[in-house]
Amino acid sequence: MIEATELTKNYGNVTAVNRVSFSVAEGELFGLLGPNGSGKTTMIRMLTGQIPPTSGSARVMGLDAAKDPIGVRGLVGIIPEQETPPSFLTAEEYLRFVASIRNLDSVDERCDRWFDLLEFGDKRDVLCKDLSRGTRQKLMFAQAFLHEPELALIDEPLINLDPIMQRTVKDFLREYVQGGGTVFFSTHILEIAEEICDRIGVIHNGRILHSGPVEDLVGSGRHLESFFLDLVKGDAGA
Numbered sequence: 067m068i069e070a071t072e073l074t075k076n077y078g079n080v081t082a083v084n085r086v087s088f089s090v091a092e093g094e095l096f097g098l099l100g101p102n103g104s105g106k107t108t109m110i111r112m113l114t115g116q117i118p119p120t121s122g123s124a125r126v127m128g129l130d131a132a133k134d135p136i137g138v139r140g141l142v143g144i145i146p147e148q149e150t151p152p153s154f155l156t157a158e159e160y161l162r163f164v165a166s167i168r169n170l171d172s173v174d175e176r177c178d179r180w181f182d183l184l185e186f187g188d189k190r191d192v193l194c195k196d197l198s199r200g201t202r203q204k205l206m207f208a209q210a211f212l213h214e215p216e217l218a219l220i221d222e223p224l225i226n227l228d229p230i231m232q233r234t235v236k237d238f239l240r241e242y243v244q245g246g247g248t249v250f251f252s253t254h255i256l257e258i259a260e261e262i263c264d265r266i267g268v269i270h271n272g273r274i275l276h277s278g279p280v281e282d283l284v285g286s287g288r289h290l291e292s293f294f295l296d297l298v299k300g301d302a303g304a
């Protein structure tokens with residue numbers, strides 16, 4: 067579903083992502099872990115064609131993300147970091163707007179499903195500017211999955227959600243990949259990665275320091291936190 071080859075992004079003299087290669091297979095829940103400023107958001111922006119790479123390439127669902135960014139965004143679901151829905155639309159108007167752009171049928175059913183699952187149907191007629199941060203995040207989650215994409219790319223999916231809603235979203239993501247969907251998400255919350263990911267990549271200073279199945283870590287008796295800290299601190303000291 068994703069094939070990144072020597073992907074690099076420079077902002078002026080800052081190298082945010084440095085010759086990163088990896089792939090994500092269908093049905094996988096892949097977590098990109100890294101501390102603040104390590105390159106996670108830049109990576110997701112390149113994979114979704116929001117910014118072009120300085121060099122290297124990314125194929126996403128068979129399309130070149132730099133050459134066909136609109137094609138990629140038509141296929142995948144995206145939750146960008148700290149993105150908020152338009153302030154002047156209600157929650158339901160926003161979902162219907164997304165549904166019309168994506169030419170979806172059964173719009174009532176699709177909207178109801180997400181209002182029910184994420185328990186915010188009582189907010190459907192509230193203007194987005196008046197929604198709480200957590201409810202805006204639920205809405206962003208709903209818009210990303212409204213068209214039932216085969217691949218979702220999510221930047222920090224659970225950051226504003228309370229523990230009950232985090233549980234719902236984690237369960238949804240596991241069911242989604244068990245049903246054949248693929249998820250690429252970035253986080254610095256290690257417990258979430260350890261709990262739901264099939265595979266993780268650890269990124270620091272724009273480079274992938276490690277990539278592998280979570281069960282290898284669990285099987286070795288190591289906790290992800292100590293593994294992550296050793297890797298990142300070792301890299302910082304190198």
Ligand SMILES: Nc1ncnc2c1ncn2[C@@H]1O[C@H](COP(=O)(O)OP(=O)(O)OP(=O)(O)O)[C@@H](O)[C@H]1O
Pocket residue numbers: 077080081082100101102103104105106107108109147254
């Ligand atoms: N538009 C930009 N212009 C200049 N530098 C940028 C830009 N976007 C990101 N950077 C820099 O690139 C590096 C990687 O940033 P990025 O936002 O990708 O990291 P991140 O891992 O998502 O961080 P966080 O977890 O804090 O959101 C940082 O040094 C950041 O300051």
